[in-house]
Amino acid sequence: MIGTYEVISVVLSALVLLGIKLMSSPKTAVLGNRIGAIAMFVAIIVVLIYNGIIDMPLLWIAILLGGVIGYAIAKRVKMIEMPQMVALLNGLGGGASALVALVEIYEKYPYMTTFSRITSQLALAVGAITLSGSLVAAAKLARKISQKPIILKKHNQISNSILLAVAVFIILALFSNAANSGTFSIVTALLSLTYGVFFAIRVGGADMPITISLLNSLSGLAGAICGFTIGDPLLVAVGAIVGASGLILTQIMCSAMNRSLVDILKGSQLNNSAQAK
Amino acid sequence: MKELFLITVFVVAGILGYKVIKEVPSLLHTPLMSGTNAISGVTILGSLVSTAFAVSLSSKLLGFIAIVLAAINLIGGFLVTDRMLKMFKS
Numbered sequence: 001m002i003g004t005y006e007v008i009s010v011v012l013s014a015l016v017l018l019g020i021k022l023m024s025s026p027k028t029a030v031l032g033n034r035i036g037a038i039a040m041f042v043a044i045i046v047v048l049i050y051n052g053i054i055d056m057p058l059l060w061i062a063i064l065l066g067g068v069i070g071y072a073i074a075k076r077v078k079m080i081e082m083p084q085m086v087a088l089l090n091g092l093g094g095g096a097s098a099l100v101a102l103v104e105i106y107e108k109y110p111y112m113t114t115f116s117r118i119t120s121q122l123a124l125a126v127g128a129i130t131l132s133g134s135l136v137a138a139a140k141l142a143r144k145i146s147q148k149p150i151i152l153k154k155h156n157q158i159s160n161s162i163l164l165a166v167a168v169f170i171i172l173a174l175f176s177n178a179a180n181s182g183t184f185s186i187v188t189a190l191l192s193l194t195y196g197v198f199f200a201i202r203v204g205g206a207d208m209p210i211t212i213s214l215l216n217s218l219s220g221l222a223g224a225i226c227g228f229t230i231g232d233p234l235l236v237a238v239g240a241i242v243g244a245s246g247l248i249l250t251q252i253m254c255s256a257m258n259r260s261l262v263d264i265l266k267g268s269q270l271n272n273s274a275q276a277k
Numbered sequence: 278m279k280e281l282f283l284i285t286v287f288v289v290a291g292i293l294g295y296k297v298i299k300e301v302p303s304l305l306h307t308p309l310m311s312g313t314n315a316i317s318g319v320t321i322l323g324s325l326v327s328t329a330f331a332v333s334l335s336s337k338l339l340g341f342i343a344i345v346l347a348a349i350n351l352i353g354g355f356l357v358t359d360r361m362l363k364m365f366k367s
Contacts, residue, residue: 013290016316017293017294017297019312019316020294020297020298020309020312020313020316021297021298023305023308023309023312023313023358024297024298024299024300024301024305024309025305026302026304026305026365029305029308029309029312029362029365030359030362030363032312033308033312033315033355033358033359033362034355034359036312036315036316036355037315037351037355040315040316040318040319040321040351040355043319043322044321044322044325047322047325047326048325051325051326051329051330053325053326053329053330056329058328058329058337058341059325059328059329059344061341062324062328062341062344062345062348063321063325063344063348065345065348066344066345066346066347066348066349066351066352067348067349067352069345069348069349069353070348070349070350070351070352070353070354070356071352071353071356073349073353074352074353074354074356074357074360075356077357079360079361079364082307082311082357082361083307085353085357086307086310086311086314086354086357089311089314089315089318089349089350089353089354089357090314090317090350092346092347092349092350093314093317093318093320093346093347093350095343095346096318096320096321096324096343096344096346096347096350097320097323097343099324099339099340099342099343099346100320100323100324100327100340100343102339103327103328103331103336103339103340103343104327106331106333106335106336106339107327107330107331107332107333107336113280115280209306209307209310212310213306213310216310216313216314216317219314219317219320220313220316220317220319222320223317223319223320223323224287224290226320226323227283227322227323228280228283228284228287229323230322230323230326230327231279231283232322232323232326233282233283233286234319234322235319235320235322235323236283236286236287236290237286237287237289237290238290238316238319239290239317239319239320240286240287240288240290240291240294241290241291241293241294241297241316242294242313242316242317242319243291243294244290244291244292244293244294244295245294245295245297245298245313246310246313246317247295248294248295248298249298249301249306249309249310249313252298252300252301252306253303253306256303256306
């Protein structure tokens with residue numbers, strides 16, 4: 001159970017923790033970010049070597065393509081557009097987790113343990129919610145959607161019903177054959193995407209950074225659940241660290257702005273002056 | 278057994294992640310969020326493994342997209358954070 005890979009995972013997870021710790025203090029923040037980046041780079045190489053897949057051109061082309069796109073948009077984005085940029089990037093990470101879950105479901109469902117089946121469905125749902133929620137958040141910050149909270153009639157009932165439907169389809173998929181599970185998974189993904197929209201659309205523009213922080217925590221969680229499905233302790237550990245530290249940062253931001261998270265998610269305004277125009 | 282091990286890893290890492298930040302000056306809220314967001318691109322590890330071992334062409338294609346998205350998240354995220362932090366210094 002505890003082999004070389006697990007030891008390396010512990011070291012890399014510790015580096016990620018150190019990076020996050022350093023990032024929370026002004027003097028060491030730049031260093032902290034770089035330590036995080038190096039830890040991730042090493043993690044990629046280690047996973048490629050450990051699984052014997054380091055010589056697959058397809059993987060390198062994908063990494064390179066993503067890297068070039070990431071580099072280009074990071075260099076071009078204006079400082080004032082940073083919050084929506086972070087939201088967009090976060091959404092892509094969530095989308096990646098959802099896609100990994102889909103691939104696992106398509107490829108391995110008949111042979112999966114119940115544990116892997118549950119976690120793959122959860123990763124799909126959480127990843128999809130993160131994707132659509134973050135995209136709505138980014139669009140709101142970029143003023144492509146009104147920054148005012150958009151609250152539909154019976155908003156709560158609708159979102160809760162969608163969430164319930166997600167749970168039902170996850171359970172259905174658990175007990176069905178490969179063909180049906182594929183169909184159910186698509187329905188789960190679509191419902192989760194819809195839920196993400198309902199989730200983010202009613203948050204006001206001024207409260208959006210806190211919502212993005214929460215979505216950031218969710219994307220970490222989605223990664224960790226993917227790690228359960230794949231059976232990779234390193235992915236589980238780093239995902240959990242990001243998920244938990246994202247949650248605490250969300251709390252810190254809430255108290256700094258003197259807002260309660262529940263109020264923010266309900267789209268209720270503190271007072272009229274706080275409302276974004 | 279493997280499952281129990283992974284759940285333990287999840288719980289321990291979660292507790293450590295929860296404890297790692299105590300106070301953050303509000304100036305650093307956005308960069309910290311951006312930095313941890315970049316790290317959440319860690320899901321690339323899952324994308325790489327599942328794409329490499331995928332058999333069908335459609336799975337490989339989905340996996341390829343997953344790697345690209347995660348790589349954008351990772352590299353874009355770290356660079357954006359670096360830019361934000363440099364701005365504070367000047």
